[in-house]
Each structure stands twice: as structure tokens, then as C-alpha cells.
Amino acid sequence: MSHEPTIGELLKQRGVSRRAFLKFCAATASLMALPPSMAAQIAETLVKKRRPSVIYLSFQECTGCLESLSRSHQPRLETLLFDVISLDYDDTLQAAAGSAAERARDEAMRANYGKYILMIDGSVPSGAGGAYCTAAGKSALDSVREAAKGAAAIVCVGTCSSFGGIPYARPNPTGAMPISEIVHDRPIINVSGCPPIPAVITGTLVQFLTLGKIPQLDALHRPVAFYGTTIHDRCYRRPFYDRGKFARTFDDEGARRGWCLYELGCKGPTTYNACATVKWNDGTSFPIQSGHGCFGCAEPNFWDNGDFYSPLSTATGGWNVGATLGGAAGAGLVIGAVAAAESRRRRKKTTEDKTS
Amino acid sequence: MTLLEFARGPGMYWALIICVAGVVWRLSGILLLRWPTDHSEPRHTANWLGALVLIVKRSWPHREFLSRTAFGSTMSYVFHIGFLVVLLGFVPHILFIHGLTGLRWPGLPNGLIYATGAVTLAAMVVLLVRRITHPVLRLLSNFDDYFSWLVTAAPIVTGLLTAAHYGAPYQVLLGIHILTVEVFLIWLPFGKLMHMGLVFVSRATTGALFRRKGAAL
Numbered sequence A: 001m002s003h004e005p006t007i008g009e010l011l012k013q014r015g016v017s018r019r020a021f022l023k024f025c026a027a028t029a030s031l032m033a034l035p036p037s038m039a040a041q042i043a044e045t046l047v048k049k050r051r052p053s054v055i056y057l058s059f060q061e062c063t064g065c066l067e068s069l070s071r072s073h074q075p076r077l078e079t080l081l082f083d084v085i086s087l088d089y090d091d092t093l094q095a096a097a098g099s100a101a102e103r104a105r106d107e108a109m110r111a112n113y114g115k116y117i118l119m120i121d122g123s124v125p126s127g128a129g130g131a132y133c134t135a136a137g138k139s140a141l142d143s144v145r146e147a148a149k150g151a152a153a154i155v156c157v158g159t160c161s162s163f164g165g166i167p168y169a170r171p172n173p174t175g176a177m178p179i180s181e182i183v184h185d186r187p188i189i190n191v192s193g194c195p196p197i198p199a200v201i202t203g204t205l206v207q208f209l210t211l212g213k214i215p216q217l218d219a220l221h222r223p224v225a226f227y228g229t230t231i232h233d234r235c236y237r238r239p240f241y242d243r244g245k246f247a248r249t250f251d252d253e254g255a256r257r258g259w260c261l262y263e264l265g266c267k268g269p270t271t272y273n274a275c276a277t278v279k280w281n282d283g284t285s286f287p288i289q290s291g292h293g294c295f296g297c298a299e300p301n302f303w304d305n306g307d308f309y310s311p312l313s314t315a316t317g318g319w320n321v322g323a324t325l326g327g328a329a330g331a332g333l334v335i336g337a338v339a340a341a342e343s344r345r346r347r348k349k350t351t352e353d354k355t356s
Numbered sequence B: 001m002t003l004l005e006f007a008r009g010p011g012m013y014w015a016l017i018i019c020v021a022g023v024v025w026r027l028s029g030i031l032l033l034r035w036p037t038d039h040s041e042p043r044h045t046a047n048w049l050g051a052l053v054l055i056v057k058r059s060w061p062h063r064e065f066l067s068r069t070a071f072g073s074t075m076s077y078v079f080h081i082g083f084l085v086v087l088l089g090f091v092p093h094i095l096f097i098h099g100l101t102g103l104r105w106p107g108l109p110n111g112l113i114y115a116t117g118a119v120t121l122a123a124m125v126v127l128l129v130r131r132i133t134h135p136v137l138r139l140l141s142n143f144d145d146y147f148s149w150l151v152t153a154a155p156i157v158t159g160l161l162t163a164a165h166y167g168a169p170y171q172v173l174l175g176i177h178i179l180t181v182e183v184f185l186i187w188l189p190f191g192k193l194m195h196m197g198l199v200f201v202s203r204a205t206t207g208a209l210f211r212r213k214g215a216a217l
Helices: A009-016 A018-031 A038-048 A062-068 A077-084 A098-111 A140-149 A159-164 A197-209 A238-244 A321-355 B003-031 B047-057 B064-090 B091-101 B110-133 B136-138 B143-164 B170-187 B193-214
Strands: A053-059 A086-090 A115-123 A149-155 A188-191
Touching: A018 A038, A018 A197, A038 A197, A038 A321, A038 B193, A053 A098, A053 A140, A053 A159, A062 A149, A062 A197, A077 A197, A115 A140, A149 A159, A149 A197, A149 B047, A159 A188, A188 A197, A238 B110, A321 B003, A321 B091, B003 B170, B003 B193, B064 B091, B064 B110, B064 B193, B091 B110, B110 B136, B110 B143, B143 B170, B143 B193
Parallel strands: A053 A086, A053 A115, A115 A149, A149 A188
Antiparallel strands: none
């Protein structure tokens, strides 16, 4: 029986210094908002572990999630791939194609049954018997069910696999479903976002590996370490919200001064994500910092939740306010007039009865 | 459909329709009643002046009863003014009204709104305790009084909880807050909350009548 090396042994073989590995662990601890002293503990845990097998499946998606993952800076994707996990199947990243790729996946699933991590991006179409998305003659629906059986946990990467995303938006022509509607007997971690922040994807994986169990999740099965607060709560423009200073257009004085974008439809108050703290491109910026309101892409049904550019406090539905409320007033007037006429008739009758 | 989606969409749509139709029904039902013919010679012709004077004068406690009514009147003023400041001064509320009517005005800092909301709620609680403990007020009170108090206090409580982001995810709190506003709007025409329009109608009518008859205002 061949000896499967631990992460520590693997790092030693590859000549990765302990210093570099500790740096990686410190960055991970920082991502999880753990004290720096925890870095040593993370390192100690990781070096003793064997690299877990990861199967990465993509369905109805735009590959933005994988694009995002490939731009991870802390921890870097190559660090993750070569040192921490064993990516046994990913039809976008792997060199193998066709039946060779399918075979690799089947072998990895068989060899690591009950232990591998299943990562999924994209929603799963259920319409037309699953015919909208097939690979190697197998529907996405069947692939998910088959792969989920032997998974230790499922990590849904992006809003499409977490909540359905854009394919799930009305009228949902393909009958798109999030993974949670298909798999009910496996732990699911949703790393939502369109796309998710790369550091949050890798951070979630490392958190899972380090803790050796499912991290603390919120009601929508997202890791609390990254989705514990709203973007609004951590937004650097929040003081302007509190002072009642708002940009009204994208090029007015308020926008130039960096005031709050609530009036321009920012969904930061209802969106839980780490955009305002972890940010993108190695902590360079995030949408609000670059002058655009949050779309709320990490939340369910974000595409159908009303106008992107209408404030959260406004009514949705796109109905004609004047005609609708004018009609309501007209109806009220008719009822009032009828009531008044009836009252007049009764009063007249009472007067006539008294005088007769 | 989530709670917030329902509250911002169909919930708000129907609440506004019921509110507008109900308010117009109540007002037109009264204003279209036939006024009894007054054959007496009018002492004054500008009856509208009497209407305006009485609206203003009846808004202050009568001097003779001041010692007994000062506390209740003060608390009522604190609550009513506070409610209006919160309703019309908070920017998200202004944006809601702007979305419906196209009207807008400058907002107030959130800190001031939160403080005013807390004071308003405190005044409402004091008024409720007074209503429950005062023997005469208690006898005069019925379901309408208590329910109207509840649907008025609920948006303030949920608004403060939403602002504090306390007890539930923000979108749930916001959804509940908007739903409580919708309950307020739906109940408005049918209960004592309608006094917010009828108080002026009744005072103006009495004032105009007094003016015509030459009574002291």
C-alpha cells in the first residue's frame, strides 16, 4: 500500500520553507479574523493532514467564479493547488480532456469516497429532463447527485450554485436550481457572490481544512467568518450615511466627495459579504470604493430584487403610481358619494316620518 | 419571495391602494353629506377665517384646564412632532415619498432621527401607561385606541431595531419594518388614526359655524 504524504511531507519534498508556510498560515488566520497567535496552530494542524481530494464541477455559469479563484492573492491559488489540496478534477483547469478527464474524476471519487470535497459553480438546470447542460452524455443533475454521494462536504462557489443566481432569475427558462435544492444529505457551504471574492473562496477551503469540520455558517449556509456582517456595516462611506450625506447622481458633488451611494440604489445594507474588508485584487478596491453601489450579488434572488438603481426604501414592482393611486382615490370617492347619498336618503326619510 | 420582496412589492402596492381609497371614502362620505339649511342671518361672511382660527386655537390646551391637561398635551406634542420628524426627516423615508410623488427635501442626520425616534417611543409609552392607569381615560378607551397605538408604535420600534441592526438579519428587520408601516397604512382610514385628517375637518366645520353665528372663538 503506497504511503500518501502529509501536507508537511509534501512541502518538505517541494522545498517550501517553514517561513513561507507560516506566512501562508498567518494570512489565513488574518482572513478568518483570528489572532496572529493562531497561525502557528493552523500550521501545526495543516502539516499533519493529508491533502484532501477536490472535485470541481461547473454547470450553468460564466466561469467568472473560477476566474475570480485564479486571481486569489492570499492564499494564492497555486499554493492552494500544489500544497494544500489535491485538485483531481476541474474540466476548465486540468490538462486532460474527454474520456481521460471523466476517467480521472471517476477514479478520484472512487479512491476518496466519503472524503473528497466537492466544489461546484453554476446552477443546475432541471428543465427538459436536464438536457440543457450535459457532459459525456450525463446531465448536470445526474452528475451532481452522483458526485454528492461520496462527498465529505460540498462547497458551492458563487451565487449560481449557492442560490441559483442569474440562471434562476425570472422566468428561469431552464428550470435552474441551486445545489441545496438537489442535495439534502450532505453538508453544504455556500460561498456566494457573483463572483465570490477569491480570498473568501480559498479562505473558506483552508478554514475547512484547518478546523477539520464545517465552519460556523449563517442561515444561508455561508461561513460567518466572511459573511457575518453587511457591506454597509463595514463600508468606509458609512459615516456619510449616518450624517445624511448622499450622492444623488454618479457625477455630482456628493459622488466626487465619496458620499454614501444609498440613493443610487446601493444594496450594501442588505448584503452580507466581506467586500468592504477583504476587497478585491489583493485588497485594492471594491465596487463601492470605485464609485458604484453594491448590487447585492451575494444574496439570493439579487437579480429579481427590484431596480439596481432604486434606493432600498422605495416600493418595487414598477407600477404606475399616479394611475393606480388615482384609481384608488376614484374608487374611494364613488364609495363615499354612495355612502353620503344613502345617509341623505335616510335622513330625509326620518324627517318625513317625523313630520307626517 | 422573501419577506422584504413582499413588503417592498405587493405588500406596499395593496397597502397604499387600501389607504388612499379608504381615506378618500371617509373624507368624501362626510364632506358630501347635505348640510342643514341655516335660515338665520349670518353675523360674518368670511367663515373660512373662523375655520382657521379654531384649528389653531383648539390645538392648545384651554387655559382653564391647563393644570389638568398640560402633561397629556405636552406628551402628545412630543409624540406627534417626534413622529413627524422621523417620518419626514429620515432620508430613506424621503426617498420612499420621492419615489411615489416626485417630491423631496433635505434630510436630517441619522443620529438625530434615532434620538427623536427613541424620545417619540418613550412619549408613546407614557401616554399608554396614562391611558391604562387614568380611571376616566381607561373607561373611554376601547379596542380602537389600543390597536391604533400598537400600529403607530410598531413602525417606530421596528425602525429603531432596523437602525440598530438588532435581533435578526438586516433584510428581515427592514422587511418587518416596512410591513408594520403597511399595517399602519391599511388601518389608517378605518380607525381613530383617521383623526390625522378629520381633526382639521371637524375643527374647521365648528369654527366656520361659530363664525357665522357670531360666537366667540
